[in-house]
Amino acid sequence: MRELVIPVRKGLIRAGRIIVMMAVVVVPVSGIIALLEAYLVLDYVASFFQPVLKHLGLPGETALPLSLGFFVSFYASLGAVEALFLTTREVTLVGVMVLIAHDLFAECAVCRLAGWSFWKPAFLRLAVALSCGALVNLACLMARWGG
Amino acid sequence: MNPLLEILAGGLLGGLKSVLRLTLIVAPLLVIMEVAGHYRALDRLVGWAAPAVRFLRLPREAAMPLLVAALFGIYSGAALMADAVRQGYLRRRDIAVLSVFISICHGLPEDLLLFGAVGANPVIMLAVRVLSAAVAARLAAYRWDRSVHLR
Numbered sequence: 081m082r083e084l085v086i087p088v089r090k091g092l093i094r095a096g097r098i099i100v101m102m103a104v105v106v107v108p109v110s111g112i113i114a115l116l117e118a119y120l121v122l123d124y125v126a127s128f129f130q131p132v133l134k135h136l137g138l139p140g141e142t143a144l145p146l147s148l149g150f151f152v153s154f155y156a157s158l159g160a161v162e163a164l165f166l167t168t169r170e171v172t173l174v175g176v177m178v179l180i181a182h183d184l185f186a187e188c189a190v191c192r193l194a195g196w197s198f199w200k201p202a203f204l205r206l207a208v209a210l211s212c213g214a215l216v217n218l219a220c221l222m223a224r225w226g227g
Numbered sequence: 228m229n230p231l232l233e234i235l236a237g238g239l240l241g242g243l244k245s246v247l248r249l250t251l252i253v254a255p256l257l258v259i260m261e262v263a264g265h266y267r268a269l270d271r272l273v274g275w276a277a278p279a280v281r282f283l284r285l286p287r288e289a290a291m292p293l294l295v296a297a298l299f300g301i302y303s304g305a306a307l308m309a310d311a312v313r314q315g316y317l318r319r320r321d322i323a324v325l326s327v328f329i330s331i332c333h334g335l336p337e338d339l340l341l342f343g344a345v346g347a348n349p350v351i352m353l354a355v356r357v358l359s360a361a362v363a364a365r366l367a368a369y370r371w372d373r374s375v376h377l378r
Binding site for chain 1: 260323327
């Protein structure tokens with residue numbers, strides 16, 4: 081049993097780092113979204129993106145977690161999703177897309193370092209994410225899940 | 228208090244509560260993963276990953292980076308890939324195909340649990356991610372091998 085002390089401690093330290101990363105991102109994002117929502121900016125953004133996101137079966141305000149997830153950070157998107165009021169289906173759809181394509185700048189840089197390319201993963205992941213979003217939306221429509 | 232500050236404070240507090248909830252999920256998960264690493268559970272899983280690696284037309288050596296990336300995240304996987312290149316196990320083609328898979332499908336336990344905690348369905352997310360990664364990587368392998376043959 082005592083031998084587990086080291087891995088448990090390592091796990092907690094890694095968790096601590098992730099929690100700090102999350103706190104630095106999620107807390108401000110939640111604050112900003114609360115403000116955007118109160119000052120009706122969110123409604124404006126939502127109506128602006130609604131025509132496009134309608135094809136993915138998502139409300140306009142999901143433009144925020146989606147763009148945050150793609151271009152800023154996975155945790156920012158998480159914070160945005162928490163701060164908005166979305167149904168399970170909508171969160172799942174956002175999750176599917178953001179999980180495929182997130183932290184694009186940082187992760188594409190890592191891909192470049194590992195020996196591949198920077199732009200290929202960026203375009204690939206965005207394309208796959210959006211197509212999977214459309215496909216899952218179609219599946220949801222056929223299975224008549226939410227709307 | 229100034230209404231703007233009140234709203235901001237409410238939002239920030241909500242964010243803190245979210246982080247606390249997410250912590251309760253992430254901490255045990257990472258401890259479990261470290262313990263699993265301590266008991267070399269990964270080596271046993273590598274055997275299970277063999278059919279996947281074969282499907283992607285990748286050599287046996289690609290199984291470890293693939294698993295590590297899928298379980299621990301893209302940075303860990305990329306580190307293993309870079310090491311494999313330096314040591315010569317994997318060629319450029321293998322790296323390209325592996326990268327396609329890994330870039331779409333990495334960090335599964337953490338990502339799925341976190342989004343699951345905010346209300347998504349993890350089964351759907353997992354299935355879509357793995358399937359799309361497999362399709363994309365298999366296609367990449369096909370195109371790479373074909374372009375070599377046609378030369």
